[in-house]
Amino acid sequence: MRIRNAFPVFGLLTTLALAGCSTSSDSASVDDKGAGPTVQTAQIFNDAYGVTKDAGYSLPAIPIDRVKPQFRRQVVSYQTTERPGTIIVNTRERFLYYILANGKAMRYGIGVGKQGFAWAGTAYVAWKQEWPTWHPPKEMAVRRPDVAKYVEDGMGPGLTNPLGARAMYLFNEDGKDTLFRLHGTPEWASIGTAASSGCIRLMNQDVIDLYSRVRPGKGTSKVIVIQ
Numbered sequence: 001m002r003i004r005n006a007f008p009v010f011g012l013l014t015t016l017a018l019a020g021c022s023t024s025s026d027s028a029s030v031d032d033k034g035a036g037p038t039v040q041t042a043q044i045f046n047d048a049y050g051v052t053k054d055a056g057y058s059l060p061a062i063p064i065d066r067v068k069p070q071f072r073r074q075v076v077s078y079q080t081t082e083r084p085g086t087i088i089v090n091t092r093e094r095f096l097y098y099i100l101a102n103g104k105a106m107r108y109g110i111g112v113g114k115q116g117f118a119w120a121g122t123a124y125v126a127w128k129q130e131w132p133t134w135h136p137p138k139e140m141a142v143r144r145p146d147v148a149k150y151v152e153d154g155m156g157p158g159l160t161n162p163l164g165a166r167a168m169y170l171f172n173e174d175g176k177d178t179l180f181r182l183h184g185t186p187e188w189a190s191i192g193t194a195a196s197s198g199c200i201r202l203m204n205q206d207v208i209d210l211y212s213r214v215r216p217g218k219g220t221s222k223v224i225v226i227q
Contacts, residue, residue, distance in 0.1 A: 071109025078105035131157035
C-alpha cells in the first residue's frame with residue numbers, strides 16, 4: 001500500500017516530500033554530547049541482537065559491541081506526564097522513548113536523516129507494516145537514477161530494503177499522512193548518526209520489538225517528535 005496524502009498542518013513539506021526513508025552511507029557520527037543527558041538504566045538488552053528469524057527471513061546478528069552502549073535498547077528512568085504507550089522521539093539526542101508505567105521508558109537508539117530533522121510535532125501511528133515495500137519519491141530518483149526503477153513498483157521486502165523489517169506510518173490529527181516514518185534499517189552502523197536522507201530508523205531487532213508494542217490508532221499510539 002502506498003500513501004500519497006499531503007500534510008499541510010505541519011510545515012516544511014518541501015523537505016518532507018523527499019523523505020524516501022532511505023539509508024545512506026553519507027553520514028556524520030554523533031559525539032558523546034549528542035547522546036543526551038545521563039539517565040539511570042534499569043536494564044540493557046545486549047543479548048537482543050543475535051541472528052533473528054522473522055517471517056521467513058534471517059536477520060544477521062549485529063556486532064553490538066560496536067554500537068555505543070547508550071544506543072542499545074534499554075529500560076531507563078523517564079519522567080513525563082504522557083501516558084504509557086506514547087512514543088517520544090528526540091531527534092537531537094538520537095533516542096526514541098516508548099513510555100512505560102511507573103516513570104520508566106524503553107529507550108532505543110535511532111538514526112536521523114535530514115528529513116527527520118525537518119519536522120517536529122504530534123502525530124499518531126495510523127498503520128504499520130511488516131517487511132514493507134519501499135517507494136522512493138521522484139525527487140530522490142532525480143538525484144539517484146539507480147533507484148528510479150522503484151518509484152512506481154517499489155522495492156519489495158528483503159534484507160536490503162531501506163525500510164528494514166518494519167515500518168510505522170505517522171498521520172496528523174486530521175488523518176493526513178505526515179510522510180514521516182519510524183522504520184528499520186539494514187545499516188546498523190547508522191544508528192546514532194545524522195545521515196544524508198531518511199526519516200527515523202532503528203536497528204531491525206529494535207524496530208521489531210517496538211512494532212510489537214505499538215497499537216495503531218488515533219487514540220492509542222500518540223507520537224511526539226521533538227528537536
